[in-house]
Amino acid sequence: MINYLYQEQNWQSQLSDLIIDPFELLDQLDISSEQLLSGAILASDTFKLRVPRAFVNKMQKADPFDPLLLQVLPHHLELEDHPEFVTDPLGEEEANQLPGVLHKYQSRFLLTLTGACAVHCRYCFRRHFPYQENLPKNNDWPQIQNYIQQHPLINEVILSGGDPLTLTNHKLKIWIERLESLPQVKILRIHSRVPIVIPNRIDEELLSLLENSRLRIIMVVHSNHAAELDDFTCNQLHKLSLRNVTVFNQAVLLKGVNDSAQTLIELSQRLFDARVMPYYLHVLDKVKGAQHFDLESSKVDSLYKEVLAGLPGYLVPKLVREIAGEKNKTPLFGKLTF
Numbered sequence: 003m004i005n006y007l008y009q010e011q012n013w014q015s016q017l018s019d020l021i022i023d024p025f026e027l028l029d030q031l032d033i034s035s036e037q038l039l040s041g042a043i044l045a046s047d048t049f050k051l052r053v054p055r056a057f058v059n060k061m062q063k064a065d066p067f068d069p070l071l072l073q074v075l076p077h078h079l080e081l082e083d084h085p086e087f088v089t090d091p092l093g094e095e096e097a098n099q100l101p102g103v104l105h106k107y108q109s110r111f112l113l114t115l116t117g118a119c120a121v122h123c124r125y126c127f128r129r130h131f132p133y134q135e136n137l138p139k140n141n142d143w144p145q146i147q148n149y150i151q152q153h154p155l156i157n158e159v160i161l162s163g164g165d166p167l168t169l170t171n172h173k174l175k176i177w178i179e180r181l182e183s184l185p186q187v188k189i190l191r192i193h194s195r196v197p198i199v200i201p202n203r204i205d206e207e208l209l210s211l212l213e214n215s216r217l218r219i220i221m222v223v224h225s226n227h228a229a230e231l232d233d234f235t236c237n238q239l240h241k242l243s244l245r246n247v248t249v250f251n252q253a254v255l256l257k258g259v260n261d262s263a264q265t266l267i268e269l270s271q272r273l274f275d276a277r278v279m280p281y282y283l284h285v286l287d288k289v290k291g292a293q294h295f296d297l298e299s300s301k302v303d304s305l306y307k308e309v310l311a312g313l314p315g316y317l318v319p320k321l322v323r324e325i326a327g328e329k330n331k332t333p334l335f336g337k338l339t340f
C-alpha cells in the first residue's frame with residue numbers, strides 16, 4: 003500500500019504521532035485483535051509498543067506474519083524465562099564509564115544522547131538498558147571531553163541507541179560542534195533506525211549539517227528486510243551518499259522475519275539500490291524477551307553459505323556476534339559451535 007501522506011508530513015509530526023496501542027496497530031492492518039493474546043499485552047507493558055505510521059504503511063494488510071509487523075508487535079513468548087537470555091547480554095553496564103559513555107573498543111566509544119527510539123524493536127539488546135540514569139546532561143561535556151583526551155587512541159565517536167536521530171538538528175549540531183573541537187576525533191558514526199521507519203528524518207537541515215562537518219561522517223542504518231526499503235525510503239537514503247556521508251546497513255538475523263537466503267539476498271540488493279553497503283549481519287543477542295527470534299547455529303551457517311553463493315562479495319554482510327568483553331565483534335561463519 004502506498005500512502006503519500008508520509009512522504010509529505012514532516013518528521014517531527016510523525017515522531018509525535020506514533021502508534022503505541024497494539025489494538026490500534028492491528029486495527030490499521032485489518033488483523034483481528036483476537037490474535038493478540040493477553041500475554042502480548044503484558045509484554046507491551048514492560049517494553050511499550052512504539053511504531054511510526056510510515057513504517058506500518060509498509061506492512062501488508064491482513065497478514066499477521068508480516069515480517070515488519072513481527073519486529074514490533076509484542077508477543078506473549080517474550081514473558082517466558084530462558085536461562086541463556088538475560089537483561090544485559092553484552093555486559094554494557096561494565097563498559098558504562100560516564101553518563102552516556104560506553105567504552106568497549108579501543109579507538110571508538112559510544113555516546114548515547116537519548117534513551118528514546120522512534121520504534122521499539124522487540125529483539126533490541128538494549129530493551130532493558132537503564133537509559134534514564136545514563137544520559138549525559140549539558141554540563142557533563144567537560145567530563146566527556148576530558149575522558150576523550152585521556153584516551154588518545156580514540157579517533158571515532160559513535161552516536162548510538164536510543165536513537166540519535168530522534169534528537170533535533172539543533173541538539174545534534176551542538177554535540178557535533180563539541181566533538182569537532184577535539185582534533186583527535188576524526189570520525190563521527192551515527193547508528194540509527196529512524197531513516198528506515200521515518201524516511202523524512204533525512205531533511206535538508208540534517209544533510210547540510212553532516213555535509214559541512216569537519217568530521218568524516220558514517221551513517222549505519224538498520225534495516226532487516228527489503229520490504230522496509232520502498233522507493234521513497236531508498237531515495238531518502240541515497241541523499242546521504244550524495245552529500246558525502248558513507249552509509250552502511252546492519253541487520254539482525256531473526257526467526258520468522260528474514261531467516262531465508264532469498265530474503266537476505268533481496269535485502270542486500272535493495273540496499274545497494276539505495277547506495278547503502280551491507281555491513282553486518284548480527285546473530286541475535288541473547289536478551290531476555292527475544293528468545294522466540296533465535297535460530298539454531300546450524301541453520302545460520304547454512305543460510306549464510308547460500309547468501310555467499312547468491313551475491314557478489316561486496317554485497318555480503320559480515321556475519322558476526324558481539325561477545326561481552328571482547329575487543330571487537332566476533333566473525334562467525336564456519337564456527338558451528340557459537
Ligand code: SF4
Nearest residue numbers: 119122123126163195
Ligand atoms: S536501539 Fe535500535 S534496535 Fe533498539 S529499539 Fe531502538 S531502534 Fe530498535
